[in-house]
Structures are given as C-alpha cells and as structure tokens.
Amino acid sequence: MNESPIAQTVEGPVRGIRRSDDLAFLGIPYAAPPTGRRRFLPPQPVDPWTDPLDATAYGATPQRREEPNAIIPEPSVPGAATLNLNVFTPALEGALPVLVWIHGGGYSAGSAASPWYDGRTFSRDGVVTVSISYRLGFDGFGVIDGVPDNRGVRDWIAALEWVQRNVAAFGGDPGRVTIAGQSAGGGAVLTLFGMPSAQHLFHAGMSFSGALGDLPRDLVRRRSIGLAEMAGTEPTLDGFRAVKERELTRHQYKASLLGKTGLAATTATLVDGLPWGPVIDGELIAQPTPESLAAGVGADKPLLLGATDDEFTMAFDSAPRWLRWVPVRLALRVVEKAGSVRRAWHRANRGRRTGPALGRYVSDQVFRSLVLRVAEVRRDAGTWVYRFAWRSPVNGWAHHCLDVPFWFDCLDEPHVPKMAGDHPPLALADEMHTAAVAFVRDGAPGWPAWRTEPGITRVFGDQPALSRSAYDDALPLV
Missing domain, CATH: 3.40.50.1820 (Alpha/Beta hydrolase fold, catalytic domain)
Structure with missing residues (x-):
C-alpha cells in the first residue's frame, strides 16, 4: 500500500509520491529541454524512456530567481529541463474531470512549483489537477527572425497535447479538460479560447483576473532589437543564442520600455501593454482575442x-x-x-x-x-x-x-x-x-x-x- 505509485505515460513510466489523500507526480517533462540548438525553437518532443522516471520533486522552472515583491510564493528551481508539469490525482483508475492550471506572473515570472497550486483539495473533490510551466519573458515571447513567435503559447499547447495523450493514465478524462489560470494565466486561458487551432485541446475555462497580452508584433520586434543592443549582440537567432539567459533576463524589462523614462515609463503598461506576452503574429494568434471571441471562436465552451x-x-x-x-x-x-x-x-x-x-x-x-x-x-x-x-x-x-x-x-x-x-x-x-x-x-x-x-x-x-x-x-x- 505504501509503494510509490507508477503511471505509464506514452513516453515512459513515471514514479510519483503516495500522499495521505492523493498521488502526486512532479516535474514530468512534456517537451525536451529548450537549451542548446533547441533554444528559441518551438517545444520539441522528449526522448522516450523505459525505466521509471523519478517524479517525486518539482522540476526546473523557467523562472530563474524569485521576484522580490511577489505576492504568491512561487519558488525557482534550477535546471535545464524547464518544460515540465505536475499531476495531482485521487487515483490512477477512473475517468475524472481534469483541471489544467497555468500560472501567472506577467508572462515574465511565476512558477508551477507554488504550494498554492498543489492540487490536493481538488483531488479530495474528485478532480485531477495538472499545473504546467512555460517559457517566460523574451525567451517565451520575444520576436526573432527565423524562428516562430509565441514560443510560450506553443508551450501551453504542447502541455495540453501531453494531457490529451496521457491524463487517462492518471485517472483523468481527456474529454473533460478545463483550463484555468490567474493574472497572466487567466490571460492565457482567454488567449487559448480565441485560438481556432487550440479548440480540440480543452472543453471549458476559468479566467481569474485575466491579463491579456495581444501585443502587436512590430512593437515586440522593436523591443527585441533593443534587447539585443543592450546585451551587445545581433538581433538574430545566433546572436541571441550567444548570450546567456540571465543576461537577457537582466535587460528585458528595460528593453520593453523603448527608452521611456519617468512618468512615461510608469504608465507604459497602460499605453503599450505588458512588457512581454502573447504576440498577434498573424499565424497562431491572428487577431486580438476579444475580436476572435466576438467572431464566435470558443463559443461552444463554458x-x-x-x-x-x-x-x-x-x-x-x-x-x-x-x-x-x-x-x-x-x-x-x-x-x-x-x-x-x-x-x-x-x-x-x-x-x-x-x-x-x-x-x-x-x-x-x-x-x-x-x-x-x-x-x-x-x-x-x-x-x-x-x-x-x-x-x-x-x-x-x-x-x-x-x-x-x-x-x-x-x-x-x-x-x-x-x-x-x-x-x-x-x-x-x-x-x-x-x-x-x-x-x-x-x-x-x-x-x-x-x-x-x-x-x-x-x-x-x-x-x-x-x-x-x-x-x-x-x-x-x-
């Protein structure tokens, strides 16, 4: 009875934790580490494994340091395999409804490893909970010629595709998936609701204090070029790859202001939108989210x-x-x-x-x-x-x-x-x-x-x- 639970995913078996009231599987990779030649690319598939993967501790987080004024406790966990998720379930058998949680943090911070996002109370009430990580700031949402935009959005999609493939192995029903999030996570829910290409991945949504990105591509491209200048590199894929992640993170907020100071900097978010976030790229996100919703996209979902x-x-x-x-x-x-x-x-x-x-x-x-x-x-x-x-x-x-x-x-x-x-x-x-x-x-x-x-x-x-x-x-x- 006290043996560690093992769930069989399509990619390989994972070993979790048996808790007093539920089972927890932490840090399961849904995509390969976005490092080296995979850096700034869309999420890539993981290599399958045969021995049970240890899923007893939270995985690495895209957030590298905790925000000093953060209200929600959202720890930073070091490591390269940042595209991972956590599953909390009452049992491995059954077909229970599923809640997929997308954390907030202004699309530039936040962590799926927060104790507030532990799904034990949803397990208690018959719901399987999945909390996901995704690339943040410039890494997730900057514009780089030669690679697709909206890498953070593509991470959400890859995580939801993992849920469709694997949640049944954790007692969840892939036909009853509710996406939910707060702040940027709530904005992510609305963004996904407005994307025709994502409609098959979920069936309902909850947006708590949702903050939309919907940033014009040209604006984000100019911010990205400014970031390259601050980092002393060329605004190309090879140029950005040559700069360490922490160096880009250090400059990314200032770069988003495009030289604004004083009062103009204080009110920049109201005028120009969030520093980084989902981009209207004409492909994945074709138009502002409210316009997409007004056109009827997602209208079949509560x-x-x-x-x-x-x-x-x-x-x-x-x-x-x-x-x-x-x-x-x-x-x-x-x-x-x-x-x-x-x-x-x-x-x-x-x-x-x-x-x-x-x-x-x-x-x-x-x-x-x-x-x-x-x-x-x-x-x-x-x-x-x-x-x-x-x-x-x-x-x-x-x-x-x-x-x-x-x-x-x-x-x-x-x-x-x-x-x-x-x-x-x-x-x-x-x-x-x-x-x-x-x-x-x-x-x-x-x-x-x-x-x-x-x-x-x-x-x-x-x-x-x-x-x-x-x-x-x-x-x-x-």
Whole structure:
C-alpha cells in the first residue's frame, strides 16, 4: 500500500509520491529541454524512456530567481529541463474531470512549483489537477527572425497535447479538460479560447483576473532589437543564442520600455501593454482575442471569469503624500489622455480619494473592463461572471492574487497569513472552491449565466451575493 505509485505515460513510466489523500507526480517533462540548438525553437518532443522516471520533486522552472515583491510564493528551481508539469490525482483508475492550471506572473515570472497550486483539495473533490510551466519573458515571447513567435503559447499547447495523450493514465478524462489560470494565466486561458487551432485541446475555462497580452508584433520586434543592443549582440537567432539567459533576463524589462523614462515609463503598461506576452503574429494568434471571441471562436465552451475589486489599488499606497491634495480629475490625466473617458469614469467612481482612484482606474483598465468586454462578446455563449470583494485585513484591499488561496481552498498554507491575515474566512474559501469544482465537473458554477440574465454576477465576500451592477463602475472603459 505504501509503494510509490507508477503511471505509464506514452513516453515512459513515471514514479510519483503516495500522499495521505492523493498521488502526486512532479516535474514530468512534456517537451525536451529548450537549451542548446533547441533554444528559441518551438517545444520539441522528449526522448522516450523505459525505466521509471523519478517524479517525486518539482522540476526546473523557467523562472530563474524569485521576484522580490511577489505576492504568491512561487519558488525557482534550477535546471535545464524547464518544460515540465505536475499531476495531482485521487487515483490512477477512473475517468475524472481534469483541471489544467497555468500560472501567472506577467508572462515574465511565476512558477508551477507554488504550494498554492498543489492540487490536493481538488483531488479530495474528485478532480485531477495538472499545473504546467512555460517559457517566460523574451525567451517565451520575444520576436526573432527565423524562428516562430509565441514560443510560450506553443508551450501551453504542447502541455495540453501531453494531457490529451496521457491524463487517462492518471485517472483523468481527456474529454473533460478545463483550463484555468490567474493574472497572466487567466490571460492565457482567454488567449487559448480565441485560438481556432487550440479548440480540440480543452472543453471549458476559468479566467481569474485575466491579463491579456495581444501585443502587436512590430512593437515586440522593436523591443527585441533593443534587447539585443543592450546585451551587445545581433538581433538574430545566433546572436541571441550567444548570450546567456540571465543576461537577457537582466535587460528585458528595460528593453520593453523603448527608452521611456519617468512618468512615461510608469504608465507604459497602460499605453503599450505588458512588457512581454502573447504576440498577434498573424499565424497562431491572428487577431486580438476579444475580436476572435466576438467572431464566435470558443463559443461552444463554458467560461467562468472575473476579477478582484482592487487588483492594483495597493500599488498607490506608497504614493507621495502630496498626491492626496491633487483632485482626482486632474490626477487621472496621468493614466488616461481621453477627456471624455476620464470624465465618464470619474462620474462612475465619485467619492474615491486620489491614490485609491488611480489604483482602481488601473485595475479597471487592465482587468475589470476586460471581464465586461469578454462577457458581452460571448453574450450568447455559456459565460459566468464573478467579482471578488473580500478585503484583506492586512492592507484593506481586495487586491491582486488575494483570491487564489480561496479558489484552491488552501488558507492553511503558511504563506497565506502574510497576505490575508491570521483568520481569513474559511466559509468563503469553501464557497469559491465549491463553485470551481462544480464548474470543472459540470460546466456551471451554480449561479445564472450572463446570457440568461445579462449583467448577473456572483459577488464573493460582499452582499448582495448576486448583483447586476457589480462592474458598473468599469463600464466607461469598455
């Protein structure tokens, strides 16, 4: 009974860990190490093996060092075989629904090895969980002439293809795969929903605080050329391969600013999009994701999406004290140039102090307005919307990442109190996790769909629990 479990994948057998309530298989390669001549190429097949592969420890992560201000604990693991995944399952027999988790981190950071992404609570409730790694930053999303764009996206696809080939060996049903993620991971879900070539790889999706890439190729190409200049190399495949990964990583954020400094650098993400991320390449991603969704791509699949109330409001907690004396309508000029948009948003958000108002505007621009846009273009599809409104006693905000341990029902994890206090509401975690499990299992989370009652939103952490006006303050940005 205490023997290590062995699962037989198409590529070869893997040996995992038998835990008290489930089985875990960690660091299984779904593609060959992206090193040497494979560096900057699309994911390549692994060489098959015959002896059981040790899958008892997390594999190497594309993130090489942990972000100092990261909210979610996401460890960096050294090594070359970074294209790997983790499987958590109740048993090796059966045909259970499958959750594939794509981590966040702005497409430039993050790690599938986070204890918050451990699938033990989903195993408890009859769901097989797979968490995947993918190439980050320039390695995953830079433009290099002569090799395909969107290598990080191609990594997602390769991991999902692995799930289709192998998840049955872990007790999962390849015909019931729900993709899910938070922040960049939530954006990945929306990106995949909008890709015709990916539709056969999953059957539903959950996008938590989704942040889209949808970056113009020409912009990313200019950023990539600037990165080559900073690294002292030519902007070619051989040139980039000649530079060590850590050297490119060191310069990649500054290169994305294209020489912008000061205020222009501060607002660059609002104007130009994220530093690195999925690129509209005209091939894999043919058009902006909302346009693809509006054209009906992915309309046959149920989608759950939403955001927290104050995604990045806390970023302005450390703003200069003098900012509080600046009228909101004037301060908004920093983040929004269109006067009509500023005035409309200000009318919908009266009563906010300047710092929180700027933070809420950024939250609305990047996250909350996207929820409304996607829900509206999918009006006739199966779409469910939520809003996370519980405020942390640590800083007073319902901020970015705060909802993740609630979805995973892991409030007992040691890193949670730093963000959510010593006594976060267990009942709220139970409600949210139960909704996620219901969605993965049945394709519906337990409240009315947007198409049946337009505007209907499940509010977690506030009353009323169901609202038709939960996102009205973000409407001016839609």
